[in-house]
Amino acid sequence: MIYLVKREADTGVQGADVWHKRLGWAFGLIASDPAERAAALVRLADAERNTQDARDRYNQTWRRRYSLGRQAARRNYLEARRCSLPGGLWDRPAGSDIGMWPGLPYVLLFLEWEARYPQEWTRHAKAWGTKERLIRDVAAAHLDETVRTKLVELVETVVQRPYRCKDREYARVARAVDSDDLRSRLEVASRSDNPWACRHAGYVLWLLDRPEVPNTRHVWRIWLAAASGE
Numbered sequence: 001m002i003y004l005v006k007r008e009a010d011t012g013v014q015g016a017d018v019w020h021k022r023l024g025w026a027f028g029l030i031a032s033d034p035a036e037r038a039a040a041l042v043r044l045a046d047a048e049r050n051t052q053d054a055r056d057r058y059n060q061t062w063r064r065r066y067s068l069g070r071q072a073a074r075r076n077y078l079e080a081r082r083c084s085l086p087g088g089l090w091d092r093p094a095g096s097d098i099g100m101w102p103g104l105p106y107v108l109l110f111l112e113w114e115a116r117y118p119q120e121w122t123r124h125a126k127a128w129g130t131k132e133r134l135i136r137d138v139a140a141a142h143l144d145e146t147v148r149t150k151l152v153e154l155v156e157t158v159v160q161r162p163y164r165c166k167d168r169e170y171a172r173v174a175r176a177v178d179s180d181d182l183r184s185r186l187e188v189a190s191r192s193d194n195p196w197a198c199r200h201a202g203y204v205l206w207l208l209d210r211p212e213v214p215n216t217r218h219v220w221r222i223w224l225a226a227a228s229g230e
Helices: 002-013 016-030 034-063 067-081 104-116 118-125 128-139 145-159 167-176 180-190 195-208 217-227
Strands: none
Touching (some): 016 034, 016 104, 104 128, 104 145, 145 167, 145 195, 180 195
8 A cells, every 4th residue: 555655646746758658649639730630539539448448447346345456456547547638637746836747738738729629628538627627726836938928828719719618717827927918919809800709808808907806707797798888
């Protein structure tokens, strides 16, 4: 049991090379080339199948009381899960800053995939709770300039599409990476011919000017009614 606990604790500090070996293929999920995305989706399906098989074997040790093999089966399941998405993002040590976590590039990948290719994400890796938690963790982290720039681009992408579950959480990110660049992008979006972008970008800009205002559904409805002249 001591060995098992140590293995799980080590997961959060493994280096970029280990992460790349497990999930480097996943960057194909956000490729502009449809063939490259299709190949990555095949890899994801294989990884999910391996995870399911390992989970079934682990569950069998409980149903059949195979206590001697239970720890090994659990380790195999956790390792299989780490090679997939979103399961590979679930082992961050509690309380750690996601900005210092080697898995951060794959967090950004997961969120960018949902933002750019929402139908594929929904069909193959839908996990609203994971999306919400990752957005909140990123918004609360200490981030370098490269990551902040990526998040500015992500907010710009999200405000220009029809609302999806948990998108409201991106207001946290906007507040965390508030800058002239972000505001400029949001201003352009708010004046576009895209009605979704006009509403979403306008609302986020309004929130950025009022950091004390909570980002709640009630506040959104009040702002929307005022913006619509109701």
